[in-house]
Structures are given as C-alpha cells and as structure tokens.
Amino acid sequence: GDSVTQMEGPVTLSEEAFLTINCTYTATGYPSLFWYVQYPGEGLQLLLKATKADDKGSNKGFEATYRKETTSFHLEKGSVQVSDSAVYFCALMMDSSYKLIFGSGTRLLVRP
Amino acid sequence: GAVVSQHPSWVICKSGTSVKIECRSLDFQATTMFWYRQFPKQSLMLMATSNEGSKATYEQGVEKDKFLINHASLTLSTLTVTSAHPEDSSFYICSASYGGTDTQYFGPGTRLTVL
Numbered sequence: 001g002d003s004v005t006q007m008e009g010p011v012t013l014s015e016e017a018f019l020t021i022n023c024t025y026t027a028t029g030y031p032s033l034f035w036y037v038q039y040p041g042e043g044l045q046l047l048l049k050a051t052k053a054d055d056k057g058s059n060k061g062f063e064a065t066y067r068k069e070t071t072s073f074h075l076e077k078g079s080v081q082v083s084d085s086a087v088y089f090c091a092l093m094m095d096s097s098y099k100l101i102f103g104s105g106t107r108l109l110v111r112p
Numbered sequence: 113g114a115v116v117s118q119h120p121s122w123v124i125c126k127s128g129t130s131v132k133i134e135c136r137s138l139d140f141q142a143t144t145m146f147w148y149r150q151f152p153k154q155s156l157m158l159m160a161t162s163n164e165g166s167k168a169t170y171e172q173g174v175e176k177d178k179f180l181i182n183h184a185s186l187t188l189s190t191l192t193v194t195s196a197h198p199e200d201s202s203f204y205i206c207s208a209s210y211g212g213t214d215t216q217y218f219g220p221g222t223r224l225t226v227l
Contacts, residue, residue, distance in 0.1 A: 004155075032214055043116065043205070043218035044156075051214075089156070093214055098144065100207075100216060102155040 002027045006090045006103035013080055013110050021075040021106045023064075023090035031092035033057075033066050033073040034100070038087045047075075047088070080110045113139050116208050118219035125196055126227055133191045133222045135206035141186035142208035146216060147179075150203040162189055196226040 007022040025031065032051045036044040048057030053068035062077045073090060090103040115138040125131050135145060144163050148156040160176075162168035162183035170176045178200075180192040189208075193200055203223050207216035 036218075041220070043220040044207075045218070046215055049214070098209065098212070098214060099146070099158055099161065100156075101158075104153070104155040 002031070002092060002094065002101050004090050004092055004101055004103035006106055008104070009087075009107040011106060011108050013108070015082055015110055015112055016079045017110075019075070019077040019080045019084075019108070021088055021090075021108070023073045023075065023103060025071050025073065025090075025092050027071075027092055027094065029094055030068075031094050033064070034091040034093065035062070035064055035073070035075050036089040036091060036102075038089065038105075040086070044089065080108070082110045082112055084108060085110045114217040115139055116142075116206065116217045116219040118206055118222050120222060121220065122223040122225075124225045124227065127197050128195055130192055130194045131196055131224060133193075133204055133206075133224075135189045135191070135208070135219055137187045137208045137210075137217070140208075140210050140217075142189075142210055143186065143212070144209050145183055145189040146207045146209075147181060147189075147191050148205040148207070150205060150221070156205060193224065196224070198226045200224065201226045
C-alpha cells in the first residue's frame with residue numbers, strides 16, 4: 001500500500017545551521033505531497049505542499065521539491081532558528097481520496 | 113482563520129466506560145472531518161472519514177462499533193470510545209476540510225488514558 005518513510009529523529013542543530021529532513025514515499029499513482037509541522041502543545045499545521053513532479057513547495061524559509069524519479073520530498077531550510085523546534089511530518093494524499101498518509105514524524109531541536 | 117478545536121484536551125476514565133471527544137471547526141464549515149490516532153513516537157493513523165449528515169467511513173481494522181463517529185453539523189464531529197479499555201489509551205486528533213480541498217486543518221488533540 002501507499003506509505004511514507006522519513007528519517008528518525010531527534011535532529012539536533014545549532015541556530016543558523018542547514019536543515020535537511022529526508023522523506024521518501026511509495027504510491028501506486030501520483031500523489032500530492034505535504035509537510036506538516038507540530039509545535040509543542042499545538043495541532044499540526046500545513047507547512048508546504050507540492051502537487052506534481054518537479055514542483056517546489058516553500059514557506060517560512062522551508063523548501064521541498066517533489067522528485068518523482070527518486071520518490072522523495074526532502075525538507076530543507078538554509079538557516080534554522082530556535083523557533084523552528086517542532087515535530088515535522090511528511091505526508092501524501094492520493095487525488096481521489098483526500099486521505100492523508102503520514103510518515104512517523106521527525107523531531108527537530110534547535111539550540112541557541 | 114481555519115481553526116479547529118477539540119474538547120477535552122485530556123481525559124482519564126475507568127475501563128468499561130465510554131468517552132466522547134468533540135471536534136469543532138470554529139470559523140469555517142467543515143464538509144469533511146477526519147479522526148486520527150497517534151501512538152507515542154509513531155505516525156498519525158487515519159481511523160475514519162466523515163461527511164456532514166452521512167455515516168462515517170472507517171479504515172480497515174478500525175472497529176466501528178467501538179469508535180462511534182457522528183458528524184451532525186458542519187461545525188461539529190464527535191468520536192465516542194465505547195467500553196474503553198487500557199489498550200484504547202492514545203492521542204486522538206481530528207482534522208477538518210472544506211469545499212473538497214486537499215488542505216486539512218488539525219485540532220490540538222485529545223489524550224485519552226483508560227485505567
């Protein structure tokens with residue numbers, strides 16, 4: 001079945017470091033891909049998305065490119081801040097269902 | 113905008129009792145609501161999808177008689193865990209969407225502990 005695999009955390013970085021969180025997917029068709037972020041004590045929020053191959057989603061300095069050839073959607077940010085500390089979830093959605101399939105989440109901790 | 117609330121945020125109950133969790137869309141009309149379950153350090157697993165005024169569609173392996181979902185209005189869905197047991201202890205999260213869009217707005221979750 002369709003699935004999402006993302007790197008295990010926690011990922012610990014110093015402020016202003018470069019961030020990459022890997023995400024790969026398995027799907028029978030052509031899904032839309034998402035990154036959601038969960039800050040402490042809050043619900044998941046949509047961070048960015050891409051709906052077709054080679055699309056780049058971006059928001060708040062974060063970027064991810066939909067790579068069909070490698071079935072990947074890695075999250076990157078050039079310079080992280082302490083306020084970016086959160087749990088990041090990669091997810092896919094097949095067009096017809098509107099159901100999200102999530103990866104296991106990656107906790108990011110940014111130290112001052 | 114697009115705020116979803118859940119109530120209660122945490123609940124402790126005795127084994128054998130039933131617990132109701134509410135999910136509300138505060139500033140939009142939610143045509144579809146989703147219920148997820150999250151185990152510690154694991155992903156969110158979709159339990160069911162509900163459309164206003166229709167019966168919920170449950171994912172494979174989810175007991176519909178145990179997890180009763182009611183989507184009575186465009187702003188409210190409820191999940192009732194019936195005859196709860198310790199293995200039902202988990203973090204339950206709802207989300208809502210509108211207009212057939214692919215964006216879901218998530219509630220903050222409800223932690224259920226069954227003693």
